[in-house]
Amino acid sequence: MPVRSADQIIHKAAWLYYTHGLRQDEVAKHLDISRASVAMYLRRAREIGIVTISTSTELFSDDVLARETEDALGLETVWIIPEDRQAFNPSVEMPVVAAAAFIELINKGDRVGVAWGRTVYHIADVMPYADLQGVAVVQLCGNLGAPYSYRPDQCTTEIARRLNAEGINLYAPLVLSSERLAEELRREPVIREQLLAITDCQLALYSVGGIEDDSHLVKCGAITAAEMHALGQAGAAGVIAGQLIDVDGQWLDCAHNRRCISADLDSIRKIPKRMLVVQEDSKYEPLVAAIKGGFASHLMVTASMAKRLLKRAKGAGLKQA
Amino acid sequence: MPVRSADQIIHKAAWLYYTHGLRQDEVAKHLDISRASVAMYLRRAREIGIVTISTSTELFSDDVLARETEDALGLETVWIIPEDRQAFNPSVEMPVVAAAAFIELINKGDRVGVAWGRTVYHIADVMPYADLQGVAVVQLCGNLGAPYSYRPDQCTTEIARRLNAEGINLYAPLVLSSERLAEELRREPVIREQLLAITDCQLALYSVGGIEDDSHLVKCGAITAAEMHALGQAGAAGVIAGQLIDVDGQWLDCAHNRRCISADLDSIRKIPKRMLVVQEDSKYEPLVAAIKGGFASHLMVTASMAKRLLKRAKGAGLKQA
DNA sequence: CACGTGATCTGACAAAAGTCAAATAGCGGA
DNA sequence: TCCGCTATTTGACTTTTGTCAGATCACGTG
Numbered sequence: 001m002p003v004r005s006a007d008q009i010i011h012k013a014a015w016l017y018y019t020h021g022l023r024q025d026e027v028a029k030h031l032d033i034s035r036a037s038v039a040m041y042l043r044r045a046r047e048i049g050i051v052t053i054s055t056s057t058e059l060f061s062d063d064v065l066a067r068e069t070e071d072a073l074g075l076e077t078v079w080i081i082p083e084d085r086q087a088f089n090p091s092v093e094m095p096v097v098a099a100a101a102f103i104e105l106i107n108k109g110d111r112v113g114v115a116w117g118r119t120v121y122h123i124a125d126v127m128p129y130a131d132l133q134g135v136a137v138v139q140l141c142g143n144l145g146a147p148y149s150y151r152p153d154q155c156t157t158e159i160a161r162r163l164n165a166e167g168i169n170l171y172a173p174l175v176l177s178s179e180r181l182a183e184e185l186r187r188e189p190v191i192r193e194q195l196l197a198i199t200d201c202q203l204a205l206y207s208v209g210g211i212e213d214d215s216h217l218v219k220c221g222a223i224t225a226a227e228m229h230a231l232g233q234a235g236a237a238g239v240i241a242g243q244l245i246d247v248d249g250q251w252l253d254c255a256h257n258r259r260c261i262s263a264d265l266d267s268i269r270k271i272p273k274r275m276l277v278v279q280e281d282s283k284y285e286p287l288v289a290a291i292k293g294g295f296a297s298h299l300m301v302t303a304s305m306a307k308r309l310l311k312r313a314k315g316a317g318l319k320q321a
Numbered sequence: 322m323p324v325r326s327a328d329q330i331i332h333k334a335a336w337l338y339y340t341h342g343l344r345q346d347e348v349a350k351h352l353d354i355s356r357a358s359v360a361m362y363l364r365r366a367r368e369i370g371i372v373t374i375s376t377s378t379e380l381f382s383d384d385v386l387a388r389e390t391e392d393a394l395g396l397e398t399v400w401i402i403p404e405d406r407q408a409f410n411p412s413v414e415m416p417v418v419a420a421a422a423f424i425e426l427i428n429k430g431d432r433v434g435v436a437w438g439r440t441v442y443h444i445a446d447v448m449p450y451a452d453l454q455g456v457a458v459v460q461l462c463g464n465l466g467a468p469y470s471y472r473p474d475q476c477t478t479e480i481a482r483r484l485n486a487e488g489i490n491l492y493a494p495l496v497l498s499s500e501r502l503a504e505e506l507r508r509e510p511v512i513r514e515q516l517l518a519i520t521d522c523q524l525a526l527y528s529v530g531g532i533e534d535d536s537h538l539v540k541c542g543a544i545t546a547a548e549m550h551a552l553g554q555a556g557a558a559g560v561i562a563g564q565l566i567d568v569d570g571q572w573l574d575c576a577h578n579r580r581c582i583s584a585d586l587d588s589i590r591k592i593p594k595r596m597l598v599v600q601e602d603s604k605y606e607p608l609v610a611a612i613k614g615g616f617a618s619h620l621m622v623t624a625s626m627a628k629r630l631l632k633r634a635k636g637a638g639l640k641q642a
Numbered sequence: 643c644a645c646g647t648g649a650t651c652t653g654a655c656a657a658a659a660g661t662c663a664a665a666t667a668g669c670g671g672a
Numbered sequence: 673t674c675c676g677c678t679a680t681t682t683g684a685c686t687t688t689t690g691t692c693a694g695a696t697c698a699c700g701t702g
Contacts (some may be wrong), residue, residue, distance in 0.1 A: 011388070064336075
């Protein structure tokens with residue numbers, strides 16, 4: 001066997017086939033071997049990794065990153081928001097792209113759940129108008145007076161309005177002053193039904209909250225900064241639909257969560273398409289927790305965030321359970 | 322049509338198909354579209370150029386260069402000798418690789434022509450031993466006493482010996498003192514037959530000579546340095562099988578050529594596989610002439626030479642006629 | 643609101659690619 | 673030099689893919 005002749009012929013066959021677009025029998029004729037051999041060489045070429053989806057051109061680098069992140073994290077779809085590009089601000093563009101992607105995920109007759117947060121509201125704010133009759137937009141978490149102009153029910157209502165869909169609000173506060181009251185309210189038929197109906201959603205849209213002092217729950221007055229600190233000590237890692245989750249994405253057994261009226265985390269996990277949109281790169285830890293907890297099947301993040309996730313996944317093996 | 326969703330689905334389909342190796346119907350199921358659409362997206366992906374032969378990994382960069390050079394110059398096979406790699410000296414390695422590649426080109430019962438020169442001798446010197454009975458190694462050009470230890474007949478003989486093949490020497494001088502004598506000798510039946518038989522060769526091996534003062538013809542005393550200078554002025558660009566060619570690779574009408582006993586250039590051009598091996602990067606112009614003249618179907622050069630050829634071909638369009 | 647436009651789906655057929663058992667060739671060791 | 677081993681190659685067969693015409697659908701327009 002002469003020097004590299006084995007690789008040589010494999011590479012040449014792959015070149016003629018993939019770059020020149022010849023048929024296998026043409027390649028065979030060209031190299032004076034049988035077509036079956038060409039098929040074999042091509043299989044090897046693929047195994048070796050000679051043939052790849054274009055990564056060389058800058059054009060597709062984000063797409064490749066998206067695909068790799070999907071594979072590494074076991075997600076169905078990942079959207080990457082480029083950031084290096086000048087005049088391209090994730091905090092402005094991401095909601096627009098997210099809204100478009102979100103609409104794409106909706107099928108006729110679907111029931112879609114919408115949680116709450118700055119990100120979700122921003123998405124609602126740029127949601128294109130569409131005619132999705134027969135679609136129902138349901139509120140995933142209880143209400144809460146907000147220091148800014150977006151309350152959970154407003155998100156739901158606004159999205160439903162824009163999509164010309166039915167809006168189904170949850171007529172309950174997000175947090176109650178006592179566990180007992182929360183428990184009782186949850187048992188109320190109206191509320192109970194609505195919470196149960198969440199399992200029927202085909203699609204959910206939410207972000208994940210942080211547990212810093214400037215977190216949404218703190219700003220809205222649902223939790224004091226001091227309490228949040230304590231919760232962080234107790235293992236809280238992020239917020240999903242108003243509820244705290246630990247580093248593994250599991251429901252955190254704490255006073256706040258017990259006093260919460262919101263979608264049961266397991267109900268959310270059962271929703272087939274769970275679209276998680278994260279704008280801020282600072283939400284890395286909450287995001288990791290959310291992914292671990294299985295709260296994302298569809299994820300939209302910045303390129304740098306995706307790279308961090310990918311790096312971590314490759315190193316340790318962060319897969320959703 | 323949402324932001325980039327068109328490209329998005331094309332890229333994803335290509336990813337699942339090419340990287341994950343899913344079948345088209347599996348991809349279709351995954352993306353919830355018809356198989357026909359998958360086929361369409363994949364076609365577009367190929368058209369756009371999403372699928373490529375790996376160029377990212379250093380591993381194959383030389384192979385890619387080889388394929389590109391083949392394409393640009395219309396050659397059948399190009400071998401690249403890497404040079405950047407440390408402890409890899411083209412002048413040492415190339416003959417070894419050339420010898421191996423040369424043997425690969427020989428088929429049972431073939432008649433192979435061998436010309437003469439430092440390069441060819443070096444190849445002969447490292448030619449592996451093989452048992453190629455039924456193969457004939459024929460000498461392409463007349464003999465010439467050499468200042469070093471390699472004469473044309475020695476090249477032929479040595480290669481034939483190593484390959485255990487039949488050696489057919491050309492019993493004539495390369496250059497005669499008069500055109501008349503050369504003409505008469507060419508008409509001699511023995512010589513004539515042998516020269517005609519060159520057309521029957523399936524394979525030829527040679528290098529291309531330069532026209533500098535240190536060129537082989539000058540060193541061997543066939544041409545004086547002064548004559549060579551004049552020939553250069555007259556349009557000589559290189560030497561093939563002892564004969565001068567112009568910049569277009571055409572036979573140069575000059576005294577030397579007319580006094581030469583060697584393979585007719587057209588006979589050489591008719592040989593299906595013409596393996597041209599060039600070690601020195603300084604032979605760029607002669608090489609270009611040789612390629613233009615159609616003297617190469619198989620070419621072995623250094624990476625830097627290939628790059629120069631490629632650059633030129635891309636710019637101007639240097640294709641063999 | 644009918645219309646045209648462009649994209650996608652369906653189903654079916656032809657073409658190409660994948661696969662496998664058996665034949666063959668190359669290669670090292672006895 | 674012969675033998676047996678392994679890896680490659682072949683030819684025949686099955687599966688997958690490419691492609692087409694017509695139907696359908698979404699969407700923007702006059």
